[in-house]
Amino acid sequence: GxxxxxxxxxxATEGAIVQINCTYQTSGFNGLFxxxxxxxxxxxxxxxxxxDGLEEKGRFSSFLSRSKGYSYLLLKELQMKDSASYLxxxxxxxxxxxxxxxxxxxxxx
Amino acid sequence: GAVVSQHPSWxxxxxxxxxxxxxxxxxxxxxxxxxYRQFPKQSLMLMATxxxxxKATYEQGVEKDKFxxxxxxxxxxxxxxxxxxxEDSSFYICSARDGTSVETQYFGPGTRLLVL
Numbered sequence: 001g002x003x004x005x006x007x008x009x010x011x012a013t014e015g016a017i018v019q020i021n022c023t024y025q026t027s028g029f030n031g032l033f034x035x036x037x038x039x040x041x042x043x044x045x046x047x048x049x050x051x052d053g054l055e056e057k058g059r060f061s062s063f064l065s066r067s068k069g070y071s072y073l074l075l076k077e078l079q080m081k082d083s084a085s086y087l088x089x090x091x092x093x094x095x096x097x098x099x100x101x102x103x104x105x106x107x108x109x
Numbered sequence: 110g111a112v113v114s115q116h117p118s119w120x121x122x123x124x125x126x127x128x129x130x131x132x133x134x135x136x137x138x139x140x141x142x143x144x145y146r147q148f149p150k151q152s153l154m155l156m157a158t159x160x161x162x163x164k165a166t167y168e169q170g171v172e173k174d175k176f177x178x179x180x181x182x183x184x185x186x187x188x189x190x191x192x193x194x195x196e197d198s199s200f201y202i203c204s205a206r207d208g209t210s211v212e213t214q215y216f217g218p219g220t221r222l223l224v225l
Contacts, residue, residue, distance in 0.1 A: 030211070031212050041218065042219040043216055044216070045216075091212060095211040096155065097155070097214070099155075100152055101151060102152050
């Protein structure tokens with residue numbers, strides 16, 4: 001079967017670093033996505049990993065290990081505007097996105 | 110970047126009425142469009158996938174007679190919630206692919222539906 005799991009909520013301090021983990025199980029895999037979603041808005045694309053390793057994009061980095069079914073999103077130099085839900089999703093063998101429930105990130109001053 | 114619009118952004122209606130939501134790709138041709146529903150504090154749930162000119166493929170548990178999807182052109186897909194009831198109140202989001210890469214989906218801003 002397929003499943004995907006990420007923590008429900010995390011809290012971090014402004015200026016700090018936070019890592020949001022995501023684990024998944026699937027027989028067919030075509031990449032792992034991270035999206036940011038502010039309350040009441042649609043998701044916005046952050047990253048896409050299809051090969052193992054770390055992809056860095058400014059303050060955000062995303063890591064993938066296909067053998068472990070594991071990914072993380074790393075956010076550095078946290079800003080208050082980073083308070084949002086972060087959705088992990090993998091693309092299955094039918095190129096359909098399977099979504100996690102999202103991690104609500106709360107940033108405190 | 111590619112833009113997807115949705116209209117309306119907000120709709121409040123009485124129970125029993127039908128509501129139509131439009132999803133448009135503004136600067137590209139959307140070969141495939143997706144309709145999602147998201148309840149508060151939950152993740153996106155795919156309702157259906159539609160390809161231009163063909164019938165939509167609905168996910169298990171989604172009533173095709175209640176949620177009518179029409180992908181009449183390469184830039185427009187509509188979702189009609191027929192005989193809406195309070196339990197249909199949700200955030201409806203469309204997304205679109207332009208056919209150049211399977212990993213790229215452009216999301217619309219979403220439509221919040223409240224059925225009284």
